[in-house]
Amino acid sequence: MPSAQFVESITRRFAGFLLLLAIAALMAAAPVHAQQGRGTVSGVVQGLDGKPQAKARVFLQSSSGRAPHTRLTDAEGRFTFRNLRPGLYELKAQAGGNWSELQRNIQVRANREATVDLKLLPPAPPKPRTP
Numbered sequence: 001m002p003s004a005q006f007v008e009s010i011t012r013r014f015a016g017f018l019l020l021l022a023i024a025a026l027m028a029a030a031p032v033h034a035q036q037g038r039g040t041v042s043g044v045v046q047g048l049d050g051k052p053q054a055k056a057r058v059f060l061q062s063s064s065g066r067a068p069h070t071r072l073t074d075a076e077g078r079f080t081f082r083n084l085r086p087g088l089y090e091l092k093a094q095a096g097g098n099w100s101e102l103q104r105n106i107q108v109r110a111n112r113e114a115t116v117d118l119k120l121l122p123p124a125p126p127k128p129r130t131p
Contacts, residue, residue: 039108042080043116045073045093045100052077053120056095063088063105084108093118 041060047053058079061068071079073093086108093100100118108114 037086037110038083039086039110040080040082040113041084041089041091041106041108041116042078042113043091043118044077045079045095046077046117046119047095048098048120048122050119053093053095056093056120058091058093058118060084060089060091063090086110091116091118093120095120098123 045053045056045058047056052073052075054073054075054077056073056077056079058071058073058081059068060070060081062085067085069081071081073079079093088104089106089108091103091106098120100120103116103118106114106116
C-alpha cells in the first residue's frame with residue numbers, strides 16, 4: 001500500500017497539472033472573446049479612371065464623429081477596418097487631391113462585414129463669382 005506522503009505528492013502534482021491546464025484553456029479563449037461583438041468595414045477605392053486606386057487614404061469614423069480611423073489602400077485599391085463596435089459609420093477616400101463622396105449610415109453589425117466601394121471624383125469646378 002502506498003505511503004501517505006506518496007499519495008499527497010501525486011495529488012499535489014495532479015492539482016498543479018489541472019491548474020496549468022485551466023490557465024492554458026483560458027488564455028487560448030481570450031483572443032476569441034475579445035473579438036466577439038465587433039464588425040468589419042471593407043471595400044475598394046476606384047480612381048478617376050475607374051481602376052483600383054493604390055495608396056488612397058480612407059477615412060472612417062462613427063456617425064457621431066468619434067473613433068476616427070485611417071487606412072491606406074493596397075495595390076488593388078482594397079481597404080479593411082476590423083474590430084469596430086456595432087453602430088453607424090461614415091466613410092470617404094482621398095488620393096491626389098481628389099475625394100470620394102461621403103458615405104453615411106454604414107451599418108456595422110457584430111461578427112459581420114459591411115462592404116462599401118468608393119469612387120474618387122474629379123475636383124469641382126470653381127463657382128462663378130457674383131458681382
